[in-house]
Amino acid sequence: MLKLEDFNEARKKLEGVITRRGLIHSEVLSEESGNDIYLKPENLQKTRSFKVRGSYNKISKLNEEEKTKGVIASSAGNHAQGVALAATQLGIKSTIVMPRLTPFIKVEATKGYGAEVVLHGEVYDDAYKKAVELQKEHGYTFIHPFNDEDVIAGQGTIALEVLEELPDADIILVPIGGGGLISGIATAAKLINPNIKVIGVEPKGAASATAAMEAGKVVEIAESNTIADGTAVKTIGDINYEYIKKYVDEIIKVSDYELMETFLLMVEKHKLVAENSGLLSVAAAKKIKEKGKKIVSVISGGNIDVLAISSMLNKGLTQRGRIFSFALNLPDKPGQIETIAGILANANANIKKIDHNQFVNLDKFNDLELRVTVETNGEDHINKITEALAESGYKVRRLYNTH
Incomplete structure (x- = not known):
C-alpha cells in the first residue's frame, strides 16, 4: 500500500x-x-x-511512450477538467469522452483546458464504453477518476x-x-x-x-x-x-x-x-x-x-426557515386578504408572494384558498406567525415542510 x-x-x-x-x-x-x-x-x-491533483500525479508518472500516445478519460464533471489541465501542462494530448447531454459550459471548460472532447451516448456508461474503445484503438492511457x-x-x-x-x-x-x-x-x-x-x-x-x-x-x-x-x-x-x-x-x-x-x-x-x-x-x-x-x-x-445556484439558494432559504410558504382557507367576502396582510405586518413578516383561488377547496363552496409566501427570520419567527393567525381563527397549512 x-x-x-x-x-x-x-x-x-x-x-x-x-x-x-x-x-x-x-x-x-x-x-x-x-x-x-x-x-x-x-x-x-x-x-x-x-481532481487536478490526482490527474497530474498520475499523468506525470507515465513513461515516454505513454506520454507520446496521450491519455483518455470519460467524465461529465470535475475529472474531465482535471485530466485536461494536467495533460496540457505536461504537454500531452488528452481526449475526454462526455455524454451528449453534458451541459455546454462543462464541455467548453474542458476544451478550454486543452482537451479534445468527444460527445457520445446519453449517460456516463455510454461515454465510458466509448473511451475504452478509443483507448484500445489508439493506445491511449486511461486515467481513472479514483481507482x-x-x-x-x-x-x-x-x-x-x-x-x-x-x-x-x-x-x-x-x-x-x-x-x-x-x-x-x-x-x-x-x-x-x-x-x-x-x-x-x-x-x-x-x-x-x-x-x-x-x-x-x-x-x-x-x-x-x-x-x-x-x-x-x-x-x-x-x-x-x-x-x-x-x-x-x-x-x-x-x-x-x-x-x-x-x-x-x-x-x-x-x-x-x-x-x-x-x-x-x-x-x-x-x-x-x-x-x-x-x-x-x-x-x-x-x-x-448559475441556474442550480438560484435553485439551491431558494431551497436553502426554505430549509433554514428564512422563507415560509403556507395556505389557509378564507370566507369568500371582501376584506379578508387585507385582514391577513395586517396580521402578517404586525408579526413583522414581509410578504413576497400572495395568491388566492376560489376553485381549490371543493368541500366548502363559499371558501377560497389563500397561498402566501413571506420572508422570515427562522423557525421561531414562523411559529409566532402561525400562532398570530391561529389566534384570529385561521388554520395554517405549511406548504413546504422540509423538516
Missing part, C-alpha cells in the same frame, strides 16, 4: 501546478457544532476541484497541507464518491498522525461506501438518487475499498435537505460557492458527536451552474 514517501513525492510534482489555499476558520459552524471548524476550500483550486494508486497519492497531498497548517487537528471530514479522495487523505493523515480521526461523508441517496463496509466487500447499490451528482457513484473502487477499510474511522450520511441548508450558509456567511458534493463534509460538521475538537471539512469542488 502507499507510503508517506509516495505522498511527499506527489506533493513535489504538484509544486507550481496547484493553487495552495489555506484553511478558513468558520465561526458560524463552530458555534452551531460545539467544535472548532476549519474549511479546506478545494473549490478555489484550479479547475475548481481537487488508481497514483491518483490516490495526488489527492492525499491535501492531508499534508492540512496537517502542516493545523498539526493538532482532531478530525478530518471528507466527501466520498468513488473513494479516491478519502483514500488519499485518510492514508496520508494516518501515516503522519495515527491518532487523527478521518470520517467519510456521503449522500444518503448514494451511500455506496457504507454499503461496501456493511457487506464486507465492494457492492453495487440499487440506485443513486441525490442532488450531490459528483458523488452519485453506485460502486466504489476495489482499491479504494481496501484503503477505506484500513484507514477510515467512520462514515456519515447527509440528506439533500441538509445540503440545501449548507449551501445557503456557505454563500451567506463565507461568500463561498461550492457544488453539492463538495458540501457533504460541511453539512456533516454539525453531526459530529464529540465536542471541543478541531475539525477540518474538505470542500472538494465548486463547479455548479
Whole structure:
C-alpha cells in the first residue's frame, strides 16, 4: 500500500501546478457544532476541484511512450477538467469522452483546458464504453477518476497541507464518491498522525461506501438518487475499498435537505460557492458527536451552474426557515386578504408572494384558498406567525415542510 514517501513525492510534482489555499476558520459552524471548524476550500483550486491533483500525479508518472500516445478519460464533471489541465501542462494530448447531454459550459471548460472532447451516448456508461474503445484503438492511457494508486497519492497531498497548517487537528471530514479522495487523505493523515480521526461523508441517496463496509466487500447499490451528482457513484473502487477499510474511522450520511441548508450558509456567511458534493463534509460538521475538537471539512469542488445556484439558494432559504410558504382557507367576502396582510405586518413578516383561488377547496363552496409566501427570520419567527393567525381563527397549512 502507499507510503508517506509516495505522498511527499506527489506533493513535489504538484509544486507550481496547484493553487495552495489555506484553511478558513468558520465561526458560524463552530458555534452551531460545539467544535472548532476549519474549511479546506478545494473549490478555489484550479479547475475548481481537487481532481487536478490526482490527474497530474498520475499523468506525470507515465513513461515516454505513454506520454507520446496521450491519455483518455470519460467524465461529465470535475475529472474531465482535471485530466485536461494536467495533460496540457505536461504537454500531452488528452481526449475526454462526455455524454451528449453534458451541459455546454462543462464541455467548453474542458476544451478550454486543452482537451479534445468527444460527445457520445446519453449517460456516463455510454461515454465510458466509448473511451475504452478509443483507448484500445489508439493506445491511449486511461486515467481513472479514483481507482488508481497514483491518483490516490495526488489527492492525499491535501492531508499534508492540512496537517502542516493545523498539526493538532482532531478530525478530518471528507466527501466520498468513488473513494479516491478519502483514500488519499485518510492514508496520508494516518501515516503522519495515527491518532487523527478521518470520517467519510456521503449522500444518503448514494451511500455506496457504507454499503461496501456493511457487506464486507465492494457492492453495487440499487440506485443513486441525490442532488450531490459528483458523488452519485453506485460502486466504489476495489482499491479504494481496501484503503477505506484500513484507514477510515467512520462514515456519515447527509440528506439533500441538509445540503440545501449548507449551501445557503456557505454563500451567506463565507461568500463561498461550492457544488453539492463538495458540501457533504460541511453539512456533516454539525453531526459530529464529540465536542471541543478541531475539525477540518474538505470542500472538494465548486463547479455548479448559475441556474442550480438560484435553485439551491431558494431551497436553502426554505430549509433554514428564512422563507415560509403556507395556505389557509378564507370566507369568500371582501376584506379578508387585507385582514391577513395586517396580521402578517404586525408579526413583522414581509410578504413576497400572495395568491388566492376560489376553485381549490371543493368541500366548502363559499371558501377560497389563500397561498402566501413571506420572508422570515427562522423557525421561531414562523411559529409566532402561525400562532398570530391561529389566534384570529385561521388554520395554517405549511406548504413546504422540509423538516
